[in-house]
Amino acid sequence: MLSDSSSCRVCGSHALTGIEGYSDLPRVTSDSRPWSAGGGLFICLECDAIQKLPTTKWLSEIGDIYASYNLWPLSNGSEQPIFLSDYAPKPRSELLIDFLRNQIAIAQKGALLDIGCGTGAALANFGNLFPSWSLYAADLSERALPVLSRIPGFKTLFTQPLNKINRRFDLVTMIHSLEHFSSPTETLAEVRNLLGTDGVLLVQVPNGEISPFDLLVVDHLVHFGPRQLALSAGRAGLEIRHLRDDFLPKELTMVALPGVVSSGEWIAADSWSVKNATKKVQWLHAILDKANSVADVSHSLGRPFGIFGSSIAGMWLYGALQGKVDFFVDEDIARQGSVLDRRPIMNPEDVPEDAEVFLALLPETAIRVSQRMAVSPGRYILPPSLNLSEN
Numbered sequence: 001m002l003s004d005s006s007s008c009r010v011c012g013s014h015a016l017t018g019i020e021g022y023s024d025l026p027r028v029t030s031d032s033r034p035w036s037a038g039g040g041l042f043i044c045l046e047c048d049a050i051q052k053l054p055t056t057k058w059l060s061e062i063g064d065i066y067a068s069y070n071l072w073p074l075s076n077g078s079e080q081p082i083f084l085s086d087y088a089p090k091p092r093s094e095l096l097i098d099f100l101r102n103q104i105a106i107a108q109k110g111a112l113l114d115i116g117c118g119t120g121a122a123l124a125n126f127g128n129l130f131p132s133w134s135l136y137a138a139d140l141s142e143r144a145l146p147v148l149s150r151i152p153g154f155k156t157l158f159t160q161p162l163n164k165i166n167r168r169f170d171l172v173t174m175i176h177s178l179e180h181f182s183s184p185t186e187t188l189a190e191v192r193n194l195l196g197t198d199g200v201l202l203v204q205v206p207n208g209e210i211s212p213f214d215l216l217v218v219d220h221l222v223h224f225g226p227r228q229l230a231l232s233a234g235r236a237g238l239e240i241r242h243l244r245d246d247f248l249p250k251e252l253t254m255v256a257l258p259g260v261v262s263s264g265e266w267i268a269a270d271s272w273s274v275k276n277a278t279k280k281v282q283w284l285h286a287i288l289d290k291a292n293s294v295a296d297v298s299h300s301l302g303r304p305f306g307i308f309g310s311s312i313a314g315m316w317l318y319g320a321l322q323g324k325v326d327f328f329v330d331e332d333i334a335r336q337g338s339v340l341d342r343r344p345i346m347n348p349e350d351v352p353e354d355a356e357v358f359l360a361l362l363p364e365t366a367i368r369v370s371q372r373m374a375v376s377p378g379r380y381i382l383p384p385s386l387n388l389s390e391n
Contacts, residue, residue, distance in 0.1 A: 006053055009184055009221060010228045011235075013046035016053075017274065021281045025288075026320040027218045029065050030180070032311050034319020035218050041281070047231055048273045050208055050215065050223040054182035062180075062219045066140055092204075093122035093175060095248060097129060100202055103242050103255050108132055110170030113194060115139075115162070116177025120148045126173075127153045136169065138162065162187065168196040174203045179220045188236035195258050201238065203254040205229065210250045211362060212280035212386070213313040229254055234262035250362075276388045286384040288320050291358045294381050295324040304355040308369065308380065310335055310345050313360040318343075329357050329378075351378035359383060 007014050022041035029035055039058070043050050052058055100106065109132040114123050117137035127135055137148055138158040145157050158165050172191055181187040191201060206214045208223030215223060222228070226245055229252055233240055239259030247253045291307075298305040306327040307314045318325050318341070328345045330336060336347045351357060355378040359366035363385050370380045 008044035008047060008049055009051050009054075009182070010049040010224075010232050011044060011047040012185075013044055015045040016042040016051075017045060018042050019050075019274075019277050019281055021278070021285060022215070025216060025281065025284055026316065027216045028312055028316035028319065029069075030176075030217050030219050030312070031065075031069050032315040033065075034315055035061075035065075039218060041215060041277075043274055043277050045274075047228060048225065049228040050225075050277055052221050054221065058218075058221075059182070065219050091121060091125065092248070093125045096122070096173075096175060096202065096204060096253070097126055099247055099253060100200075100255065104200055106130065107170065110134070111136065111167075112171045112173065113138060113158075113165075113169040114173045114175070115191065116174060116180065117144065117148065117157070119144055120151050120154070122173060122175055123148070123154065124151045127151055138165070162190040162194065165194060167194075168199065169194055170196055170199055172199065172201045174201070176204060176206070178203055179205045179222055179224065182221055184222050184224075185232040185235050188232055188238060189261075192237050192258055197258075199258060201254075201256045203229070203233075203252075203256070204248075205252050207245055207250050207252045209245075212284055213316065213360075213362075214250075215280060216284065216316050217312060224252060226252060234259075237261040249365075279386070279388060283384060283386045287317065287360065290381075290384055291317055291321060291360075292324070294356055294358055295321055298356045299324065304352050306346070306351065306355055306357045306378075308357050308359045309361065310340055315340075317358065317360045327351075327355075348373055348376040348378075351376060353377045355379070356381055362386070 008016060019041040023039060024037055026037045027035040027039055041052060111134045112126060113136045115138045117123060117139050123135045123137060133153055134155050135151060135153045136156050142157060142159055148154050148157055172194055178184050195201060205224050208214060209225040214220060226243055230240060230243060233256055237259055238256040240254060240256050242255040244253045295305045304326040305324060306329055307317055307325055308329045310328040310330045314328060325343060327343050328340055329348055329351055330345050335345050338345045357378050358381045359369055361369060363383055366382050370382060373380050
């Protein structure tokens with residue numbers, strides 16, 4: 001049961017309902033560590049927002065996660081590349097800077113604040129293109145300060161609450177950080193107050209309408225769709241200039257300016273929204289069932305069993321299969337040849353001929369990958385189908 005104080009993290013409504021079956025699923029952290037089952041998942045019947053709740057248990061869990069957080073450990077802190085069909089893989093922040101340059105005129109001099117800066121990859125890439133800018137960062141601790149301090153143009157790392165930062169910025173970026181905040185609408189209101197008169201905010205979050213795997217990330221509180229992100233922005237006093245769900249795969253990208261506070265408008269949720277959220281959870285259970293079955297048969301026949309991918313989805317499945325995985329396969333050359341929990345990460349060309357590799361991917365992505373892997377050794381196993389609709 002929800003307590004009377006529980007409310008939607010986006011619109012403030014108390015009309016939340018739980019999604020059945022979620023609490024039985026093993027989970028994963030945003031830095032790709034397997035995590036135990038036992039979480040809760042809810043959907044708002046007013047605005048459709050799928051979310052966890054910042055309960056005492058959830059806050060305790062994310063405290064444990066952030067105490068030993070290690071983003072991109074297999075690539076020495078370098079960003080994981082984004083694979084686009086028409087381009088060579090590039091770091092996410094490089095693609096975002098290119099996107100921003102195409103949307104607004106960026107002055108040759110200014111002040112940038114990156115909230116949730118990680119190891120400073122976005123700051124470094126921005127500074128390379130705009131060397132006269134002053135670079136600032138905000139994060140939970142000073143752990144990354146030695147790395148940040150080596151970035152040309154870097155000034156200060158803020159670790160206090162956002163509403164305690166006493167200056168304004170020409171550009172604020174939140175790249176995969178908003179979904180971690182327990183009160184995202186209030187956070188955006190605080191960020192609005194950090195923007196100068198002509199300041200610009202760039203936000204990128206996972207698209208909660210696309211990937212069920214994001215539901216499994218313990219420390220992602222709200223799983224934004226375009227409407228929910230727009231609603232939070234409006235309620236925070238931001239004017240959206242661009243909101244795209246097609247710029248990067250499975251991502252939402254928003255450019256916003258200081259505006260006026262709005263009550264926000266949204267289409268009330270319908271029964272199909274709850275059904276689709278339930279379908280996503282059921283699909284995750286179906287993946288576990290199929291992968292367990294394939295792994296058991298493979299081992300009974302003396303064949304090695306592997307997982308394609310060594311990030312969030314792959315590590316979730318790895319943890320859930322409880323020791324049945326012999327290796328990982330990854331197309332990221334920075335990861336190939338590494339060892340993850342004593343399992344090798346292989347180039348597709350090095351997979352054993354008799355191995356079976358489970359594709360922990362969305363079905364349409366898995367089909368494309370399996371077609372690419374057709375010339376490589378091993379047998380690639382597709383996940384179950386997933387049918388989401390408004391019917």
